[in-house]
Amino acid sequence: MLARAGAGALAAVVLFLSGAWGAFALAFRFPGRYAARIVAASVWALGCVVLWVAWIGWHVSWAPAALLIAFVALLAWWATIRPRNDRLWADDVARLMHGEVEGSRVVLHNVRDFNWRSDDDYDVRWDTREYDLERLARADAILSYWSGEAIAHAMLSFGFEDGRHVVFSVEIRRKRGEAFSEIGGFFRQFELILIAADESDIVRVRSNVRGEDDYLFPLRMTHDAMCSLFLSYVAAANELVGKPRFYNTVTSNCTTIVYRMAKRIDGALPFDLRLLLTGYLPEYLSDNGTLDRRLGVDEWRRLGRITDRARATGPQDDFSAAIRVGVPPAQSPPSGDSTA
Template identity: 60%
Template sequence: MNRRSLLLHAVAGTLGALVVFLSGAWGTLALWYQLPGGKVVRATGSVLWALLVLGLAALAIVWQAWWPIGAYALCTVLLMAWWRSIRPSNNRLWADDVARLLSGQVHGNLVTLHNVRDFDWRSDSDYDVRWETRDYDLDRLVSADAILSYWGSRAIAHAMISFGFDDGRHVVFSVEIRKKKGEAFSEIGGFFKQFEMVLVAADERDIVRVRTNVRGEDDYLYPMTLERSTMRALFLSYVDAANTLAARPAFYNTITSNCTTLVYRMARQLNPGLPMDLRLLLTGYLQGYLRDNGAIDASEPVEVQRARARIAEKAQRSGPGDDFSRAIRAPQ
């Protein structure tokens, strides 16, 4: 065998090993997150799959045979068929804050939203449950604000959009995981169908305050420079998305279906030229993306704007009887 053939053989072997390793690791995690049963069952399934992958890979190397690779390919096909059979559902024992599905009806300028959340939070486990049906007149829609909530890394934030009306009311739309009772968020689980996706509409006093005053998150509010017709269309896009999720449940995905990608797809319908960008995934840097694409003001330096946008301390200073939306928009 000449040098070129040896090189091609080595490259093919390396690529094959990489494919087997990555697909084997994916299968191990898929079984861990989705195999029916408790932790013992899931751990057993994951370990058996990993041993199968390693065993077939060892046989292929030691015996210099192709049949172990064929056997692995068949096992992978069966695993993928099982994976595709896992469907999202709206019928589970949900956590209280995502127990109800948002839906809406549009009659001309009037939008009726069902299951608007208005919880009074004292802690993550102590709260008053309140769901309401509310009417919103789109002729009175006057503002839209992007809200970014940070809880750890500067690169990651939860993104929400708050719509304001001329009577002082605000309603926030937030794409979130739909946790089951007792379940906690997992970035890795978000890749493996662990969570359904839910669209929440809530008062700022609920959905922003729980982050700033209960969970200690660092929140920033950026007024958006959208024309009223665009704000109206975006609001209606949220209503349409809520109705779609109520009729056809969908899985949350850490990359492809998260708090920004759904909004991006809706915004792209309004502006087809809106570019895909890494900052839609690294949502902590969404401020720069919004500035670059004319969605928020870009006339002042980034850090000056960021300091002005910070609302966490103002939220924490607000009292129970205060107008929370006015308090977080008060001058520094």
């Protein structure tokens, strides 16, 4: 009797979750305007409720088969939704970065260098840049907090001996006029894009225009590890040109993709909940030795808070130099260690 009740409860949970998933999937991805999507989601939800009641309450024999057929049909439709690169994109994600590697020389195409005055007022500029990995000098994690202390957008900045910096950022690829939705990120609403940009663009727009709170953390990595991670970004960007992917709020976001690339360098790198709650990423980096342990995490946060320094910069200032004032560089790890 108990086993039967447990099986019934499990079936009820599965039915509820599958029905709710289907309603959200239709609400976000059913073809047509917002009203059509809401109608489709409502019809699905109502149909599920009627069939559940018919099966569990009225013991109608064909109700479970109808539920199964409906869900299989929904999954078949879901499988037809494919990521694409040929939509009408928002200006800041309109071009795909890609690169060419020849020895230590890397040429990046479509490096973003916008001048932002507001979210809707900016100068569009895309450049081709050349970098020499022999002159790669540092790597910094930049966290931009936009929704409380647990949620931040993570970016990785690579600095060269000549003072230039390029930031790689995994982001959603919004269509023109589209707004970000955390829930939509679970339901194939957005494609994924890897942006390469100047710090005066991609960091400044968050700190100075969108009012986010930004922090810089110097990473403790060998030169070889930095080069490998840089090249992993280039390879990932090149792959997206030929094989677009969907962004996913949990499985394909700004930190999980970086984690997968970094794990190729250090296979012992553990997975951790803090890779999802990105606001706590500095603690994860410290525990794994990637954040220099000369200072505690709280002290790195205090020194690395760049928000005020970023907002104090003018158009003619060296933005990258200004935000690093007072932030000590990371010490190099011992030879043969990727992070130590």
